[in-house]
Amino acid sequence: MKPGAKKLFSTALALSFFLLTLEARAQLVPVGSGTNLSSVMYCDPPHDQQVKMRLTGAEMSPLPNATYDVKKLEIQQFSASGTLEAVARAPQCLYAPMDGQASSAGHLDLTLGGGKIHLQGEGFLWQQNESRLIISNRVSTVIKMGSWNVPTL
Amino acid sequence: MKITGFLFGLLVLANCSPAWAQTNAPAKKTAEQLLLITSDSGYYDGLTNRMVYIGHVFVTDHANGKLNCERLTVDLPPDGEHPTNIVAETNVVVDILNKGQTNHITANKAIYAYHVVAAVTNLINAMTNVVPAVTNETITFTGGNPKYKSPDSDVAAEPIIIHIAAQSVERVEFPAHVEMEWHIKSSGNGTNTSPFGILK
Numbered sequence: 578m579k580p581g582a583k584k585l586f587s588t589a590l591a592l593s594f595f596l597l598t599l600e601a602r603a604q605l606v607p608v609g610s611g612t613n614l615s616s617v618m619y620c621d622p623p624h625d626q627q628v629k630m631r632l633t634g635a636e637m638s639p640l641p642n643a644t645y646d647v648k649k650l651e652i653q654q655f656s657a658s659g660t661l662e663a664v665a666r667a668p669q670c671l672y673a674p675m676d677g678q679a680s681s682a683g684h685l686d687l688t689l690g691g692g693k694i695h696l697q698g699e700g701f702l703w704q705q706n707e708s709r710l711i712i713s714n715r716v717s718t719v720i721k722m723g724s725w726n727v728p729t730l
Numbered sequence: 731m732k733i734t735g736f737l738f739g740l741l742v743l744a745n746c747s748p749a750w751a752q753t754n755a756p757a758k759k760t761a762e763q764l765l766l767i768t769s770d771s772g773y774y775d776g777l778t779n780r781m782v783y784i785g786h787v788f789v790t791d792h793a794n795g796k797l798n799c800e801r802l803t804v805d806l807p808p809d810g811e812h813p814t815n816i817v818a819e820t821n822v823v824v825d826i827l828n829k830g831q832t833n834h835i836t837a838n839k840a841i842y843a844y845h846v847v848a849a850v851t852n853l854i855n856a857m858t859n860v861v862p863a864v865t866n867e868t869i870t871f872t873g874g875n876p877k878y879k880s881p882d883s884d885v886a887a888e889p890i891i892i893h894i895a896a897q898s899v900e901r902v903e904f905p906a907h908v909e910m911e912w913h914i915k916s917s918g919n920g921t922n923t924s925p926f927g928i929l930k
Contacts, residue, residue: 709777
């Protein structure tokens with residue numbers, strides 16, 4: 578097998594493994610190292626076909642106590658109608674799937690309001706079940722003051 | 731329909747005269763303005779779509795106004811709609827720079843509310859059957875003996891309500907418990923004339 582094909586095969590194998598672990602639509606409990614981490618939560622009925630939250634990471638490696646070192650973390654949250662409400666990004670974090678938590682002492686970017694609100698901070702704890710993102714230090718937000726949609730009657 | 735500017739009327743207020751009987755000025759078309767919020771910490775609640783800033787909260791647009799408080803809560807409606815409710819709590823201090831003068835508002839709590847209501851009119855677009863709508867924006871200062879200080883006067887009232895229309899202060903309302911103190915300046919000609927021309 579050629580090196581390129583071998584790499585492609587390995588990546589596909591790792592991706593397939595993670596997809597299998599996600600099949601139950603429950604909390605992700607990955608095993609081993611890999612790339613293209615992805616975990617999905619769905620909305621409660623009657624919107625149970627709609628993705629509520631998606632967690633992705635470019636790379637992950639196992640650590641003690643069932644935690645993982647995740648690179649390029651991205652968490653997306655959607656409304657019941659499918660609108661992207663929030664996107665959180667961090668270059669690195671610790672992910673504990675059994676606890677449904679991701680945390681880091683490092684930098685965090687959070688985008689809200691359809692891109693109108695951009696927030697940054699240092700150090701965070703994301704609680705998956707509570708859909709809560711706690712930013713520990715030096716929170717800074719820039720709000721674009723224009724272009725808000727006016728609610729209709 | 732789009733609007734520009736919302737948060738606590740900082741920018742809104744900054745484009746206005748501080749007096750409490752104003753007429754609405756047409757909205758100016760300017761480059762997009764950015765509002766900066768900093769705090770010690772905070773959290774985003776994805777269930778309620780609410781952002782909360784905690785500790786040494788500071789809000790500014792770098793040019794026209796600033797707000798300090800200890801806790802700021804911003805409710806974000808879905809689908810990128812205009813925020814309807816923003817609450818500043820504990821030691822709320824607002825400074826608004828207007829025409830080179832600073833107007834100062836203090837209170838224990840300030841609530842910004844934004845609603846779209848049906849216009850009181852009989853006009854309905856016959857083609858689309860759309861009911862005309864108007865926005866209702868207010869900032870209500872309560873608690874901690876709210877005070878409104880301008881270069882001309884100091885006013886204490888509970889509450890102090892600022893009504894906003896078309897990105898301008900429509901009026902400032904002091905509905906109850908009003909105490910007002912005028913700042914009378916000397917005319918500089920050696921006579922102590924009163925602003926009312928009564929006392930000599």
